[in-house]
Amino acid sequence: MTAQDGAFPRAEVVVDLDAVRHNVGLLADRANRSGARTMVVVKADGYGHGAVQVARAALEAGASWIGVCHLDEALALRRAGVTAPVLSWLHVPDEDFAPAVAADVDLSVSSLRALDAVLAGARAVGRPARLHLKIDTGLCRNGCPPDHWPELVAAAAAAQAAGEAEVVAVWSHLAAADEPNHPSVDAQAERFAAAYDVARAAGLTPIRHISNSAALLTRPDLHFDLVRPGVAAYGLNPVPWAGDFGLRPAMTFRARVAFVKRVPAGEAVSYGRTWVTPKDTTLALVPTGYADGVPRALSGRMEVWLAGRRRPVVGRVCMDQIVVDCGDDPVAEGEEVVLFGPGDRGEPTAQEWADTLGTIHYEIVTGMVRPRVVRTTTSRADQGDRAEQTDRAEQTDRASQAEQAGPADQAERAGRGQDRRTPTGVSS
Numbered sequence: 001m002t003a004q005d006g007a008f009p010r011a012e013v014v015v016d017l018d019a020v021r022h023n024v025g026l027l028a029d030r031a032n033r034s035g036a037r038t039m040v041v042v043k044a045d046g047y048g049h050g051a052v053q054v055a056r057a058a059l060e061a062g063a064s065w066i067g068v069c070h071l072d073e074a075l076a077l078r079r080a081g082v083t084a085p086v087l088s089w090l091h092v093p094d095e096d097f098a099p100a101v102a103a104d105v106d107l108s109v110s111s112l113r114a115l116d117a118v119l120a121g122a123r124a125v126g127r128p129a130r131l132h133l134k135i136d137t138g139l140c141r142n143g144c145p146p147d148h149w150p151e152l153v154a155a156a157a158a159a160q161a162a163g164e165a166e167v168v169a170v171w172s173h174l175a176a177a178d179e180p181n182h183p184s185v186d187a188q189a190e191r192f193a194a195a196y197d198v199a200r201a202a203g204l205t206p207i208r209h210i211s212n213s214a215a216l217l218t219r220p221d222l223h224f225d226l227v228r229p230g231v232a233a234y235g236l237n238p239v240p241w242a243g244d245f246g247l248r249p250a251m252t253f254r255a256r257v258a259f260v261k262r263v264p265a266g267e268a269v270s271y272g273r274t275w276v277t278p279k280d281t282t283l284a285l286v287p288t289g290y291a292d293g294v295p296r297a298l299s300g301r302m303e304v305w306l307a308g309r310r311r312p313v314v315g316r317v318c319m320d321q322i323v324v325d326c327g328d329d330p331v332a333e334g335e336e337v338v339l340f341g342p343g344d345r346g347e348p349t350a351q352e353w354a355d356t357l358g359t360i361h362y363e364i365v366t367g368m369v370r371p372r373v374v375r376t377t378t379s380r381a382d383q384g385d386r387a388e389q390t391d392r393a394e395q396t397d398r399a400s401q402a403e404q405a406g407p408a409d410q411a412e413r414a415g416r417g418q419d420r421r422t423p424t425g426v427s428s
């Protein structure tokens with residue numbers, strides 16, 4: 001489906017998997033230069049881009065780990081056939097870890113209580129749990145407080161000695177990585193080093209990871225064994241002041257003109273009558289609104305790319321529609337309207353929306369998982385010159401293939417958390 005044949009959906013998020021591969025290639029190269037491997041973070045449905053398809057593309061492009069927040073996110077990747085190491089790091093107290101241990105999902109642990117729960121899962125399935133012990137170095141979210149760290153390490157070491165666990169990593173998360181010269185970054189690095197020393201003194205030989213995208217791009221001294229980029233894999237730059245790093249935004253949000261009409265001067269447009277036509281003009285109605293991810297707070301403060309140039313959205317953003325002022329230009333019903341994209345054609349970007357709204361581009365793209373917005377994938381690498389398909393259909397298809405393929409092969413991974421993957425990191 002293309003804009004030219006007029007057959008693309010009413011409202012559509014187009015994910016450019018070639019851009020994801022490009023970005024991950026750049027990031028993995030940077031990590032490699034420090035001797036580090038790359039875990040691409042695909043939580044929150046791949047920051048709105050589709051977790052499974054991004055994981056697959058990332059593994060093809062040089063990542064060797066995948067990171068998620070929740071167990072169900074990890075298990076969905078396994079069901080879809082992703083066999084690379086997957087780390088899951090945020091769990092509730094009554095979580096059943098048995099399915100995750102059985103599916104070879106690496107698990108973050110921040111407390112003795114969490115360790116006990118994970119070990120119960122390991123015992124239930126009769127295999128050791130793969131642990132990443134998380135130290136709170138100064139973010140104060142999860143992570144073990146430093147004064148409880150020695151007892152957590154000791155208990156994890158005992159579990160490893162008993163064959164119930166393998167301590168794969170010591171890890172942490174930075175609070176101000178996007179300000180790499182902020183003293184807190186070095187302070188966190190110092191606490192991280194101290195926590196690692198405690199683990200080594202307990203006889204453990206874990207890998208270390210602490211860097212998100214911003215630290216990967218700006219603090220090579222903190223790459224350690226593994227880096228965890230999320231947003232940069234999607235082509236969004238967390239440190240734009242430090243350079244563009246060659247990143248390519250992967251998401252485009254587009255729609256189609258539903259209706260065009262000529263309106264005389266002096267007519268008020270949309271709810272609340274906040275904008276009045278200053279002269280006779282052509283208005284294009286676009287059938288996307290705040291229910292589709294266009295924030296109402298952008299009312300009167302946004303433009304779209306339509307018929308070869310940027311044009312203002314006038315009046316209030318409604319639940320289902322926005323109105324674009326096209327002046328005296330001819331605009332056709334059915335024509336493509338780009339709400340945001342990589343910016344190559346001059347269209348607005350997710351960064352621009354975020355700046356206008358006083359938020360971050362993470363929130364813009366992650367908020368694009370909407371029931372009424374079709375998500376479509378483009379990928380030249382997969383199928384000749386240009387391939388497009390709706391990834392919801394694709395994911396369903398892959399999930400059923402993976403179920404037929406059976407559980408991931410456990411045998412290939414060896415050593416202290418080293419990577420195991422097929423050439424594409426997937427089994428199907």
Ligand SMILES: Cc1ncc(COP(=O)(O)O)c(C=O)c1O
Nearest residue numbers: 041173212213214228229230231
């Ligand atoms: C623990 C953890 N690691 C890595 C990331 C990736 O961060 P970013 O998207 O800034 O690269 C996140 C995302 O918030 C995270 O929560």
